[in-house]
Amino acid sequence: MEEAKGKVLLLNGSPNGNGCTATALKIVAESLEQEGMETEIIHVGHKPIRGCIGCRKCKTTGKCVFDDLVNEVAPKLQACDGIVLGSPVYYASANGTMISFLDRLFYSTPGSRAMQVGAAVVSARRAGTTATFDELNKYFTINNMPVASSQYWNMVHGYTPEDVYKDEEGCQIMRTLGRNMAFLIKCIRDGKEKYGLPKMEEHVFTAFIR
Numbered sequence: 001m002e003e004a005k006g007k008v009l010l011l012n013g014s015p016n017g018n019g020c021t022a023t024a025l026k027i028v029a030e031s032l033e034q035e036g037m038e039t040e041i042i043h044v045g046h047k048p049i050r051g052c053i054g055c056r057k058c059k060t061t062g063k064c065v066f067d068d069l070v071n072e073v074a075p076k077l078q079a080c081d082g083i084v085l086g087s088p089v090y091y092a093s094a095n096g097t098m099i100s101f102l103d104r105l106f107y108s109t110p111g112s113r114a115m116q117v118g119a120a121v122v123s124a125r126r127a128g129t130t131a132t133f134d135e136l137n138k139y140f141t142i143n144n145m146p147v148a149s150s151q152y153w154n155m156v157h158g159y160t161p162e163d164v165y166k167d168e169e170g171c172q173i174m175r176t177l178g179r180n181m182a183f184l185i186k187c188i189r190d191g192k193e194k195y196g197l198p199k200m201e202e203h204v205f206t207a208f209i210r
Helices: 020-034 069-079 096-108 129-141 161-166 168-195
Strands: 006-012 037-043 082-090 117-124 155-157
Touching (some): 006 020, 006 096, 006 168, 020 037, 020 082, 020 161, 020 168, 037 069, 037 168, 069 096, 082 096, 082 129, 082 168, 096 129, 117 129, 117 168, 129 155, 155 161, 155 168, 161 168
Parallel strands (some): 006 037, 006 082, 082 117, 117 155
């Protein structure tokens, strides 16, 4: 068997492990695998995940002070070439459990996320998708992560998995996203070998106080 050309982690923020968000992620994963990627879907939304308390203990220990799924997933985040964040829409925003998980995961995991490819996937019965999509993409744009896109915003609509499959445009968007993401990962891998990573400056922090 041909060696996988990259590893993509897909996080399901829905409490329903077989619902609409899981269906969208499954379509993306199938598309990624067809392009030679190895995938792993992790169910996050049904776990009791508390939010970050800003204790900064992770900066000295290298892991979150709350030893739960966040610390289990952290090594997978460090090792992957790409990550897909999937969430249902709750009150025009992402699932609160998912946000608590992502805040702690991205803040506490050591090392750089630079040039890991990120993508967000959103499911809703009707509205709130664009706000949720924007919310999830911020985790990438603060971490030097290229964002994979599709032919439209990465969203599906439906109240059941069966509804999602009836959303033909949404399903096509997920398939296209998988192909585009795989292409980016392959290009970045080749680029690292040929050119190396972009130069990273030491981070400058300002407090906006004169």
